[in-house]
Amino acid sequence: MRDWPLWEVFVRSRRGLSHVHVGSLHAPDAEMALRNARDLYTRRQEGVSLWVVPAAEIVASSPDEADAFFDPAADKIYRHPTFYDVPEGVEHL
């Protein structure tokens, strides 16, 4: 029996929100993946829109290199508004 590919499932819970990853499933093709995702992840009206993405197509950053990869942002605290001193009495800033 040939293994069905793995699909990652994303659900938009309400209009105005983005799709969020909810889990995965196996299905022989995209259409079946969508139908199975509906039955598996939206049995209680959890969503108004579904994406299914072949898991093999996802490119991910590596956890081993996470430090080196994300560190460059660590010393740039001036990107946050809290970095700045605001003189007493100044509002709406």
Add this chain to the structure above:
Amino acid sequence: MAQVYGNDFTAPGETPARPATSDEPETFRALLEGEGRVEPRDDLPDAYRRTLVRQIAQHAHSEIIGMQPEGNWISRAPSLRRKAILMAKVQDEAGHGLYLYAAAETLGVDRADLLDQLHSGRQKYSSIFNYPTLTWADMGAIGWLVDGAAIVNQVPLCRCSYGPYARAMIRVCKEESFHQRQGFEILHTLSHGTPAQKAMAQDAVDRYWWPSLMMFGPPDDDSPNSAQSMAWGIKRFSNDDLRQRFVDMAVPQAEALGLTLPDPEIRWNEDRGHHDFGEVDFTELFEVIKGNGPCNAERMAHRVRAHEDGAWVREAANAYADKQAARPGADVA
């Protein structure tokens, strides 16, 4: 070892899955100590991975085998309302199985392999599903007691150290509370019906009470793998603590149902702030785990037959996928 749907442990004389205590990667220890979550691509010790695969697979198997005792009553539900509810519940259990197989696969195993291991008896499922469902009232007792015990076991797993398992458990737990309530409602209706209906409800509770207590596993002194599972953040509370929590919740609920629990030793203990209760007969549990329960053979035969009878559907789906893919301009999948 942690219990999920119960009995993720071995009977005396069976080889336990002994986790090696050898070197654990520094990063892994740091994650656990920081109460952080472990994710699939982290560097995981083999023993942690093996323990999780075993536990999650057994949990998944329990969910799908657990469809059988209730499936038995779908066509004989007493009303359309009850039938629709029971079908929704059984469908949820199939869903729980799928969430959990998907969580197990993040550990590098294959769902088809796990099913093979179930079918060949190398992996187990919860003993509770090896008891027969003799009357409609059993649908009530299963929802109230079996799903109730499962909830007590599963809620702490929502904080399990392994991210994909914890996330699957959050979905499962959200869905379980309807399961317990519909069971409670069935028993409540029967208990307030004719004397014969009330007797039927009482009989179901009498038969399911002790097996439900067994779902929490052996007493703590007799649960050799628990300490390791606690250290790994897979298990959060001991078997006996969870069992006590369940008894304390069930006693007042039984009163509200107007039914009695089949244990003359149940009484409130002011000093402990808990209910005392009688001793669970674990020899029965171990017999059922070894395959000598009332329905072990039937459950497995049914499961294997369903899988084999479904082969043509899987083949047809493949043929259709191939045909779609071969169409000019077809997307890759």
